[in-house]
Amino acid sequence: MTLEKFANWEGTVDELKGLVSERALTGETMMLNMGPQHPSTHGVLRVLLELEGEEVVNCIPDIGYLHTGIEKNMEYKTYEKSIVMTDRMDYLNPMGNNLVYCLAMEKLFELDVPPRAQIARVILTELTRINSHLVWLGIGGLDLGVTSTMTYCFREREILLDIFELVSGQRMMSTYFRPGGLWRDLPDEFEAAVRHVLDTFPAKFDDYENIFVGHPVFIDRTQGIGFISAEDAIAYGLTGPMLRASGINWDIRKAEPYSSYDQFEFDVPTGQHGDVYDRYMVRFEEMRQSLRIIEQGLNMLPDGPFRSDNRKYVPPPRSELGRSMEAVIHHFKLWTEGFRPPKGEVYVSTESPRGELGCYLVSDGSPNPWRVHFRTPTFTNLSALAKLSKGYMIADVVAIIGSIDIVLGDVDR
Amino acid sequence: MGGISEKLGNMGVVTTTLEQAVNWGRTRAMWPMLFGLACCAIEMMSTQAPRYDASRFGMELMRASPRQSDLMIVAGRVTRKMAPVLRHLYDQMPDPKWVLAMGDCCSCGGVFNNYAIVQGVDEIVPVDVYVAGCPPRPEQLIHGFLTLHEKVKEMRWSDWATK
Helix, strand or coil: CHHHHHHCCCCCHHHHECCECHHHHCCCCEEEEECCCCCCCCCCCEEEEEEECCEEEEEEEECCCCCCCHHHHHCCCCCCCCHHHHHCCCCCCHHHHHHHHHHHHHHHHCCCCCHHHHHHHHHHHHHHHHHHHHHHHHHHHHHHCCCHHHHHHHHHHHHHHHHHHHHHCCCCCCCCEECCEECCCCCCCHHHHHHHHHHHHHHHHHHHHHHHHCCHHHHHHHCCCCCCCHHHHHHCCCCCHHHHCCCCCCCHHHHCCCCCHHHCCCCCCCCCCCCHHHHHHHHHHHHHHHHHHHHHHHHHCCCCCCECCCCCCCCCCHHHHCCCHHHHHHHHHHHHCCCCCCCEEEEEEEEECCEEEEEEEEECCCCCCCEEEEECHHHHHHCCHHHHHCCCEHHHHHHHHHHHCCCHHHHHC | CCHHHHHHHHCCCCCCCHHHHHHHHHHHCCCEECCECCHHHHHHHHHHCCCCCHHHHCCCCCECCHHHCCEEEEECCCECCCHHHHHHHHHHCCCCCEEEEECHHHHHCCCCCCCCECCCHHHCCCCCEEECCCCCCHHHHHHHHHHHHHHHHCCCHHHHHHC
16 A cells, blocks of 8 residues: 555655665655566566665565456366466466466376377477577567667567467467367477477577677676575575576476476576576576477377376367267366366476476365465565665666566466 | 649649648557557567567557657556556657557456456557457557558548547
8 A cells, every 4th residue: 555655656755664774764865666667677567766876775576567366267267267367377488387287287186198298298398488588588688788689589489489379379378288188289290390499599599698698788787786695595485597596406397307307308507606697697508408308308209199088087089079979968068067176285386487386276176176376486586676686776676677587477467 | 632633643743631641640650658568568579579570560669658659559468456557657648649459358358357457448548449369469469550550540630639
């Protein structure tokens, strides 16, 4: 309530007591509003900055401008229908959100996923990771004044979106993963399209790295900025590239492998300094490691079924609907009424491009989930913003927000 | 039309009305506001990016300040917390101004029929063009741009005062 008043310039600084320092109350330091409409907040984040000259004394993130009520809405849909909501949560990582929700359902239902679907899920999730990092790189470049990278990154991203469209029919909100496997089999053109990515992307990543690393302005604006130590990073609960840039080797794909990640060989890049520069470098390297995983996945992609044949949860294939009346009835029941899973609660965590993405799912035996909660990485990572930006210049706040890689849909849900 | 314009046409002279000339000018350099809310904002950026290249239509110059923009593309879901801010931004834009509702969420609420989302941005600002899709493809957004241009070209002298 106090923050809302402040937005309309009705409130006084007195009402922010406790959030800002004593010096703001006497007018010694200045309060500055940034956002929610600001080109560098990556969406609708609002930050209240307490400044002494150009130096940031304190910063208070104000979130909730994109609170969509996704978790509540999912309680009103059947399990299968609520998958579409997860795409729209972290909209740069739609396949990863599908995956964590499907994994939670499969753990609850004790549903097996055929190997072909598992490997395909890994390939597509890693493509999504590259897609997400490309957007982050392009927009992060814009923040730091490297404007040309945005056009390059979005050019490459279109190639990835073509693959998502090929498999699912939609560019961004694919809803391709379903409990028990995939919505449909991978098309024949899939392998050639992904091979093209594997052939062309490494040289392009090198180009981007040269643009950034060879640029003195970029070095000046990132090295030694937004430092967080390994102990603080753990204390704040940071995950993903934020944590790894501080030197902690922690990746859910390695620590608690899911969806056949244990069959893949890849390195987990870490930084040493825990500054903005290291976060950039960790993500650059992650994109290359993702290509490694995709190549292994393509080489080991087995033939066979793409979805479980457990008919309690999986509708009969379309080919059966023309021949069997029972199949039609079964299909109709599953899509209108849904299935009734056992009672229970599960928690599943995955490594999203931004960190640990977890799904906590509670079932009361009805066709709708009783409670779905997502542990989203950027919500936790954003909590360290004040810690990261204290003592730096106001222009550095832009670089720091960019390095957290926030997606407001992920923060607010 | 008729005699004089045909004659002048042969001499390399174009005659037009002030309405048409001004409206044509407005469609050639319409500056959208750099303002994204959710998923649709990513597709809006794709529209600016090389493959779809909105600068072909004079729409590439995104202004971060509402005071310099002609068009507000509401790209994404508008929450109840964001609604007053959005109206505030709209009020700050100088006339003439247009609003394009991009995507299902801000056109009608989309899949989010719940407590948090404004069921259509036309509850708070007047919308000129609605673009369907979740999110709309860049081609659809470009079609929305062109539809808006058609609308602007139809504007009359008497509309200018109210727009």
